[in-house]
Every structure is written in C-alpha cells, then in structure tokens.
Amino acid sequence: MEWISAIMQGTLLGGLYALFAAGLSLIFGVMRLVNIAHGDLIVLAAYMGLSTTVMLGIHPFMALLIVMPAMAGIGYVLQRGILNRTLGGDILPPLLVTFGLSVILQNTLLELYSADPQKMNAGVIETASVPVGGLTLGVLPVLTFAIAIAVIAGLQFIFYRTALGRAFRATSDNSDIAQLMGLNKAHVFGMAMALALAVTAIAGILLGVRTSFDPSVGGARLIFGFEAVIIGGLGNLWGTLAGGVILGVAQTIGAKIDPGWQLLAGHIAFLVVLAIRPQGLFPRVDH
Amino acid sequence: MPDPVLSLRKLDAHYGDFQALFGIDMEIAAGEVVAIIGANGAGKTTLLRSIAGLLKNQAGQVSYQGDTIGALRADQVAQKGIALVPEGRQLFPSLSVEENLLIGAQTGRAGQWSLGKVYALFPILKERKDQASTTLSGGQQQMVAIGRALMANPDLILFDEISLGLAPVIIKSIYDALPDIVGDGMTAMIVEQDIGKALSVSSRAYCLQEGRVSLTGATDTISRDDITRAYFGVEA
Ligand SMILES: Nc1ncnc2c1ncn2[C@@H]1O[C@H](COP(=O)(O)OP(=O)(O)O)[C@@H](O)[C@H]1O
Ligand SMILES: [Mg+2]
Numbered sequence: 001m002e003w004i005s006a007i008m009q010g011t012l013l014g015g016l017y018a019l020f021a022a023g024l025s026l027i028f029g030v031m032r033l034v035n036i037a038h039g040d041l042i043v044l045a046a047y048m049g050l051s052t053t054v055m056l057g058i059h060p061f062m063a064l065l066i067v068m069p070a071m072a073g074i075g076y077v078l079q080r081g082i083l084n085r086t087l088g089g090d091i092l093p094p095l096l097v098t099f100g101l102s103v104i105l106q107n108t109l110l111e112l113y114s115a116d117p118q119k120m121n122a123g124v125i126e127t128a129s130v131p132v133g134g135l136t137l138g139v140l141p142v143l144t145f146a147i148a149i150a151v152i153a154g155l156q157f158i159f160y161r162t163a164l165g166r167a168f169r170a171t172s173d174n175s176d177i178a179q180l181m182g183l184n185k186a187h188v189f190g191m192a193m194a195l196a197l198a199v200t201a202i203a204g205i206l207l208g209v210r211t212s213f214d215p216s217v218g219g220a221r222l223i224f225g226f227e228a229v230i231i232g233g234l235g236n237l238w239g240t241l242a243g244g245v246i247l248g249v250a251q252t253i254g255a256k257i258d259p260g261w262q263l264l265a266g267h268i269a270f271l272v273v274l275a276i277r278p279q280g281l282f283p284r285v286d287h
Numbered sequence: 288m289p290d291p292v293l294s295l296r297k298l299d300a301h302y303g304d305f306q307a308l309f310g311i312d313m314e315i316a317a318g319e320v321v322a323i324i325g326a327n328g329a330g331k332t333t334l335l336r337s338i339a340g341l342l343k344n345q346a347g348q349v350s351y352q353g354d355t356i357g358a359l360r361a362d363q364v365a366q367k368g369i370a371l372v373p374e375g376r377q378l379f380p381s382l383s384v385e386e387n388l389l390i391g392a393q394t395g396r397a398g399q400w401s402l403g404k405v406y407a408l409f410p411i412l413k414e415r416k417d418q419a420s421t422t423l424s425g426g427q428q429q430m431v432a433i434g435r436a437l438m439a440n441p442d443l444i445l446f447d448e449i450s451l452g453l454a455p456v457i458i459k460s461i462y463d464a465l466p467d468i469v470g471d472g473m474t475a476m477i478v479e480q481d482i483g484k485a486l487s488v489s490s491r492a493y494c495l496q497e498g499r500v501s502l503t504g505a506t507d508t509i510s511r512d513d514i515t516r517a518y519f520g521v522e523a
Contacts, residue, residue: 163393169381170390176341177377179361180370182394182439 003256005135010252012137014245015145016210019203020225021232021240022152023196029235030168030192031087036098039222040105041197045071045204046213047113050120060120060209068201075197079190087189102218109215117212126209144206148244151199152237158195159237168192227270233280242282246273291350292317292443292474293338298348298357300333300498307333308498315443315476320469322485322506323478325495326518331478332374334495335445338476339371340364351443366394370441374448374478376432378420385416387431391438398440399471405434408464426457433461433468443474450481462488482514496520 024038035041045067052063082101086093128139159165171178171188179185207213207221224247232243247266254265273281291314300308307330315321323331336342338349340361349357356364370391378387388405406413409430415423420431429449436444450458465488469475479485486492486506494502494517502509502517 163389166382166386166390167393170379173379173381174377176361177373177379178390179341180339180365180373181390181435182362182365183390184360184362 001134003253006252006256007249008132008135008137009141010249011245012141012145012248013252014228014241014248015141015148016203016206016244017224017228017247018148018241018244019144019151019199019206020221021228021244022148022155022237023199023203024222024225025229025232025234025237025240026155026196026199027192028229030172031189032091032172033083033087033094034091034098035196036095036222037102037105037218038098038200038225039218039220040102040109041071041200041218042204042207042221043109043213043215043218044105045197045201046120046208047109047118047215048201049205049208050113050118053120060122060205064201064205067205068198071197071201071204072194075193075195075200076190078197079193080186083193084186084189106215106218113215115214115216117214118208119212120205120208122209140210144210147202147206148241151202152241155195155199156237164191224266227266230280231270231273233283235284236280236282239280239282239284243280246281290317290353291315292319292352294350295338296348296350298334298337298344300330300337300342300344302333306498308337311495311498311500313493313500315474317442317474318472319491320475320477320489322489322492323476323495324480324482324485324492324514324518325501327480328497329495330498331495332447333498335371335447335476335478338364338445339369341371365439366396368396368440368442369445370436370439370443371445372432372436372447372449374451376425376428378428378431378435380419380421382420383417384412384420384423384431387420388412388434388438391435392440394439396440400437400440402438405437408437408467409434424457426453426461429453429457429461433464437468441473443476444468446475446477448478448480450479450484458484482518494518 020042024035027033027035048067048070049060049063052066053060082097083094086097125139129136130139130142159168167183167188170181171183171185175185227247228243229240231246232239246269250269251262251266255262293315295311295313298308298311299306311334323334325331337344340359340363344357346355346358351367351369356367382390388402411427412430412434415427420428423431449461462484477485477489489506492504492506492509493500494514496517502513
C-alpha cells in the first residue's frame with residue numbers, strides 16, 4: 001500500500017513537472033529556441049504571485065488573474081525585443097542570451113526579495129486531503145494534476161484547432177513561406193512566448209503554494225522540465241505529461257527507498273530513457 | 288501602356304557577395320499575364336522572391352499600385368495583394384490539405400476566392416482535405432500551392448515553375464485551369480523553363496540571362512531565334 005501511495009504521489013507530482021515542461025516544449029516546437037531562463041521565469045512568476053497576494057490580500061489562485069497576463073506580456077516583449085534577434089542561423093546566440101537572462105533574473109530577484117525562502121499561503125487547501133480507494137491524496141496535488149491536464153488539453157486545442165496554432169505550426173515548418181501567407185514571424189514568435197509564459201505563470205504559482213522557494217531554485221525547475229520533455233519525446237504535449245509522471249514517480253520511489261535518492265532516481269530514470277530511446281517515449285510522428 | 292500595377296526600377300539582388308540580379312527594369316499592367324523565361328540559374332526565382340519581399344530591396348526599386356514596397360517584409364507585401372506560388376510547392380507538412388488552403392486566407396483580404404471556389408476548381412482537393420499535404424501526389428500538391436495563393440485573393444499572382452517535376456498530362460490539367468484563375472482580371476507573372484508553355488498563356492515575355500533582362504516583347508512578335516539567343520546568350 002505504501003508503494004502504491006508513493007506511485008500516486010509521484011504521478012501527481014508529475015503534473016507539476018509537466019507544467020514546468022509545457023512552456024519549454026512549446027517554444028522549442030515553434031521556434032527551436034532552448035530557453036535556459038525558463039526555470040527562473042517560473043520563479044519570477046512565483047514571486048509575482050507572492051507580491052500580488054501580499055499587496056492585494058488575495059488568494060494565490062486569484063493572483064493568477066494578474067500574473068498570467070503579466071507573464072504573457074513579459075513573454076511577448078522579451079521575444080520581440082530580444083530573443084527574436086538571436087534566432088535564425090546559429091544555435092549558440094539564443095543559448096547564451098537566455099543564460100544571461102537567467103543570471104539577470106536570479107540577481108534581480110535576490111536584490112528585491114533577498115535569499116530568504118518564501119512561500120505563498122493558499123489556506124486550508126494546502127492541508128486538505130481526500131480519501132481515494134484506500135489512499136489519502138492531498139487536494140492540492142490532485143488539483144495541480146487536474147490543472148496540468150487542463151493546460152495541456154488547452155494547448156493541444158490551440159495548436160491543432162485554432163488559426164493561432166495553425167500559424168505556429170506553419171511558421172515552425174517554414175518561416176519564409178509562412179511569411180508569404182501574411183504571417184509576421186516576429187509576432188507569431190512573440191505570441192508563442194506569451195503563451196508559454198502564461199503557462200509558466202500557472203506553474204510558478206503552483207510551485208510557490210506547494211513548497212518554499214528562493215531566487216536560486218529556477219535551475220532545478222529547468223532540469224525537471226527538460227527531463228520531462230525529453231522523456232516524453234520532443235514536440236508531443238501529452239508525451240510531456242507522461243514524461244513528467246515518469247520523472248515524478250521515479251523521484252518518489254527513489255525517496256521511498258532512501259530519502260537522499262529522490263533527485264538521483266529521477267535523473268537515473270531520465271538517463272535510462274535517453275539511453276534506450278533517445279527520441280523519447282512518444283516523439284511527434286511527422287506526417 | 289496604362290498605369291502599371293507593378294514596376295521594377297533598377298532592381299538588384301544579392302546573396303552575400305554574389306549578385307544574382309543586375310538593374311532589372313520591368314513594368315506590368317493590370318490584367319496582364321507576363322512570362323518570365325530563362326535558363327536554370329538566370330535569376331527567375333530570385334526575381335519573384337524579391338517582388339514578394341523575401342529578399343529585401345530599397346523601397347523605390349519595387350512599386351506596386353502606386354506604393355513603393357521594395358523594403359517591406361513579405362507578410363506586408365502579402366497584405367497588399369501579391370501572392371507567390373513558390374518553386375517546389377513548399378506546402379506546410381504539419382498542416383492538412385485544408386489547413387494549407389485556410390492559411391492562405393490569413394491576410395483576410397476580401398475577394399471572390401474561398402475554400403468552396405478552390406474546391407470547385409480542383410475537386411480532388413476536397414476529397415483529400417483532411418489528409419496531410421505530404422501524402423498527395425506532386426500534381427495535387429501543386430494544386431494546393433496554387434489554391435493557397437488564391438485564397439489570399441491577390442491582385443498579382445506569381446507562379447514559379449508550376450510544371451516542375453510533373454507529368455505532361457498533369458501539367459496540361461493545371462495549365463487548363465489557368466484561364467479560370469487569371470480570367471477575372473488578376474495580373475500574373477509566370478516563370479517557366481518550358482518556353483512553349485509559358486508563351487502559350489502569356490501576352491508578353493521577359494527573358495532573363497545571368498541576372499539581366501536579355502529580351503522583352505509581345506509573345507506573338509518575338510521569334511524563336513531571338514529567344515534562343517536571349518536564353519543561352521549565344522548566336523543561334
Ligand atoms: N540562397 C542562395 N544563396 C546563394 N546563391 C543563390 C541562392 N539562391 C540562388 N542563388 C544563385 O542565384 C542565381 C539565380 O538563381 P535563381 O534565382 O534560383 O535562378 P532560376 O530560378 O532562374 O533558376 C544562381 O546563380 C544561383 O546559384
Ligand atoms: Mg528557379
């Protein structure tokens with residue numbers, strides 16, 4: 001029973017990892033940009049959530065109404081102002097620039113909020129639990145997992161059922177020809193980053209409600225996100241959810257064996273998948 | 288000639304240090320169908336890509352309906368009503384046949400072309416509308432590429448070697464559809480290596496040779512010998 005419980009906890013944790021990963025996967029899929037600052041942007045969203053809840057005295061989930069559009073706006077401006085200039089040609093400039101951005105974000109947050117760990121208070125929901133079968137599951141992890149499914153279903157819908165998603169796919173296929181269709185590549189990429197960072201806002205708030213955070217924790221979030229994307233297979237959002245779940249389950253099982261093994265077990269699961277199936281478990285099948 | 292829809296003034300084009308076009312002058316009137324012919328590497332594709340905005344020029348080098356558009360981005364040129372059917376079709380592999388057509392209408396320009404009208408022109412595409420574009424035959428892909436350009440309701444349409452790599456019977460069916468496309472006053476530039484095909488549907492022709500206009504005239508007045516000379520740059 002304890003093992004089943006660990007697997008369930010890991011599965012639910014995987015929802016959070018999938019939220020870390022979805023934005024990464026989306027921007028890599030649309031513009032082949034690897035965003036090293038992704039984890040720090042999640043942390044930025046957590047701090048924005050913290051400030052919003054403190055200043056306005058609202059629940060962290062209500063803060064999403066402010067943090068999501070704010071992060072989307074930051075994403076659009078960041079993409080059009082800086083990142084678009086690094087794209088096209090060499091893969092090194094976007095890596096270097098987003099790495100620089102990561103350093104800037106961490107230091108700015110350190111200046112503004114200090115290195116003391118912070119946490120958002122979501123009230124009773126944090127400790128509430130529901131009995132499922134013979135298990136007791138936390139309401140917050142279950143809610144996080146449900147949100148992850150909803151976010152991925154939403155992204156999937158946008159990608160495959162809307163004109164915006166069509167523009168994303170066309171620009172990713174061939175940006176010159178997409179431009180001939182009247183699509184401004186710079187704007188399309190800006191929209192992709194806006195969408196990715198709106199998802200990051202959700203991830204950041206859920207992170208900040210679940211655990212305490214400080215300006216330095218972005219790197220680990222980036223790694224978890226990357227691992228979930230790679231395990232799931234590039235370019236497949238549902239695969240990313242599966243990747244997150246596998247990573248989460250590996251971590252909780254590792255922790256069950258020995259508390260010190262939590263992170264190591266996750267990395268080992270990632271390496272095993274990478275060694276056996278370098279393309280990930282569910283890579284996108286191109287037509 | 289009435290006011291030209293499109294005029295090129297000393298248009299140059301470069302790929303890095305390599306110059307592909309040298310001072311091209313051209314004027315095309317509304318409703319005209321003009322053939323651009325020339326050997327492989329003469330600069331025909333470069334010319335169309337320059338007009339469409341994929342290669343940047345100085346603003347005044349390309350004028351269209353009274354505006355100087357040489358420095359505009361390709362998406363801005365598309366909004367103004369110029370559509371390119373690119374060499375090699377270049378459909379979007381991630382999009383279905385119907386999505387490839389729909390994205391052509393992204394500019395939101397009003398006009399007579401719609402999904403229904405494209406399907407009426409190429410009925411086979413309606414049967415294949417949910418398939419991935421890559422599963423179509425070459426001829427069907429070319430129909431999608433043409434339909435995609437028409438969906439933008441352009442005033443000027445640029446065709447780059449639409450017969451390339453297709454069987455003669457397919458080429459014939461596509462060229463048979465051309466009068467329906469350009470019959471309603473659409474202006475067209477048709478690039479072909481197959482001189483006969485290009486001249487048969489056009490009223491005027493330009494021949495390019497190594498990035499320069501080597502011959503121009505009405506298709507019924509220029510002789511085969513002139514063309515051979517302008518095409519290959521040798522005395523016939
Ligand atoms: N992307 C490119 N980079 C460098 N040179 C190019 C490129 N595209 C075309 N060229 C050169 O420009 C010249 C004209 O090419 P192109 O316009 O494709 O000719 P055409 O369409 O008439 O066959 C050729 O010499 C070709 O090698
Ligand atoms: Mg060519």
